[in-house]
Amino acid sequence: MSQTSSNSRAQWLIRLGDGALILGHRLSEWSSRAPTLEEDIALSNLALDLIGQTRALYTRACEIEGGTRDENTLAYRRAEHEFRNPLLVEQPNGNFADTMARHLIYSAFALPFYEKLRESNDAEVAGIAARSAREMAYHVRHASEWIIRLGDGTPESHAKAQAAFDELWSYAPELFEADALDSEMAACGFGVDPSTLRGAFDATLGPVLREATLKRPRDSFGLRGGRVGVHSEHIGHLLAQMQHLQRAYPDARW
Amino acid sequence: MSESPMPLWEVFIRPRNGLAHRHVGSLHAADAAMALQNARDVYTRRGETFSIWVVPSNAIVASDPADKDILFEPTGSKIYRHPTFYEVPDEVGHM
Numbered sequence: 022m023s024q025t026s027s028n029s030r031a032q033w034l035i036r037l038g039d040g041a042l043i044l045g046h047r048l049s050e051w052s053s054r055a056p057t058l059e060e061d062i063a064l065s066n067l068a069l070d071l072i073g074q075t076r077a078l079y080t081r082a083c084e085i086e087g088g089t090r091d092e093n094t095l096a097y098r099r100a101e102h103e104f105r106n107p108l109l110v111e112q113p114n115g116n117f118a119d120t121m122a123r124h125l126i127y128s129a130f131a132l133p134f135y136e137k138l139r140e141s142n143d144a145e146v147a148g149i150a151a152r153s154a155r156e157m158a159y160h161v162r163h164a165s166e167w168i169i170r171l172g173d174g175t176p177e178s179h180a181k182a183q184a185a186f187d188e189l190w191s192y193a194p195e196l197f198e199a200d201a202l203d204s205e206m207a208a209c210g211f212g213v214d215p216s217t218l219r220g221a222f223d224a225t226l227g228p229v230l231r232e233a234t235l236k237r238p239r240d241s242f243g244l245r246g247g248r249v250g251v252h253s254e255h256i257g258h259l260l261a262q263m264q265h266l267q268r269a270y271p272d273a274r275w
Numbered sequence: 276m277s278e279s280p281m282p283l284w285e286v287f288i289r290p291r292n293g294l295a296h297r298h299v300g301s302l303h304a305a306d307a308a309m310a311l312q313n314a315r316d317v318y319t320r321r322g323e324t325f326s327i328w329v330v331p332s333n334a335i336v337a338s339d340p341a342d343k344d345i346l347f348e349p350t351g352s353k354i355y356r357h358p359t360f361y362e363v364p365d366e367v368g369h370m
Contacts, residue, residue, distance in 0.1 A: 057303060058303075059303060059316065062316050063313065063317075162312070166309060170309070
C-alpha cells in the first residue's frame with residue numbers, strides 16, 4: 022500500500038477514536054457525581070468502554086503509521102484543532118437528561134457504524150469493531166431505557182428530556198456527513214461511509230422517542246466543525262483537565 | 276437526591292451454566308428492567324456471568340433471626356444427618 026493510503030487509514034482511525042475518547046472523558050466527569058450509586062457505576066462502565074475503544078483504535082492507527090507516536094501521544098499531546106471528534110461529544114454533561122440524550126444520539130449512530138465496520142478488510146480493525154458493536158448495543162439499551170423513563174416520567178423529567186433533544190438535535194447531522202476521507206476509506210474496503218447510516222439511526226431513535234412520549238425535533242441545518250478541527254468552546258476546558266498531568270509532567274508514569 | 280426512595284431489589288447471579296444462582300447483593304431501581312440493567316453494571320463487572328435474577332426485596336419472606344435456636348440449633352447435635360460417612364466417587368463432580 023502507498024504511503025498516502027497508510028496515512029489516510031491512520032487518520033481515519035484516529036478521528037473515530039477522538040469521538041470515543043472525548044465522549045468517554047465526558048462520561049467520566051460523572052464519577053462520584055451521578056444521581057445514584059448504581060448509575061455512577063453504570064456511567065463509569067460506559068466511559069471505560071469508550072476509552073477502551075479509543076485505545077484500540079489509536080494503537081492500530083499508530084501501527085499503521087509506523088512512526089513514533091503511540092496512544093498516549095495522541096490522547097495527551099495534541100491540541101484542540103488536532104482533535105477530529107464530532108461536536109456532539111464535546112458538549113457539556115448538563116443535567117442527567119442532557120447526558121442520556123447525547124449518549125443515545127451517539128450510540129444509535131455508533132452501533133450501526135461498528136456493525137458495518139466489522140466487514141473492514143483490516144482484520145485488526147474488524148476485530149475492534151466487533152467488540153465495540155457489542156458494547157454499543159448495551160449503550161443504546163441503557164440510554165434508551167433512561168430516555169423512556171425520563172420522557173414518560175414526571176412533567177419535570179419530560180420537559181428536561183425534551184429540552185435535551187431539542188438542544189442536541191442540531192449536532193446529529195455532523196455524525197452522518199461523509200467527507201473525502203470517509204468516501205476513500207469506504208471505497209477501499211477499510212472503513213465505513215457514515216452517510217449510509219442515517220436510516221438505521223432513525224429506526225433506533227423513532228420507537229424510543231415514541232415510547233418516551235417525546236417529540237422528534239425538526240431537522241435543522243446542523244452544527245458542524247469538530248471533524249475538521251473547528252470546535253466549540255467546550256473542548257479547551259475538557260482537554261485542559263484531561264491532558265494536565267502529561268502536559269505538566271511529560272512521560273509521568275505510575 | 277430523589278424525592279421518594281426507589282424500591283430495593285435483591286440480585287442473584289449464576290456464574291456458569293450448571294451452577295445455581297447465588298445472592299450477591301442488593302440495589303435500588305425504579306422498576307424491573309432498570310434493576311436488571313443496574314445489576315449488570317454493579318455486579319458483573321469483573322467476572323463471567325451466565326444469567327442474572329432480580330427479585331423485589333419485599334417479596335422475600337425471611338425467618339426471624341431470634342428464632343435461630345428453635346429452628347437451627349437442634350440439628351447441630353445430629354451428626355448422623357451429615358453425609359460424612361460416604362465416599363463420593365470422583366466421577367460425580369459437583370454435588
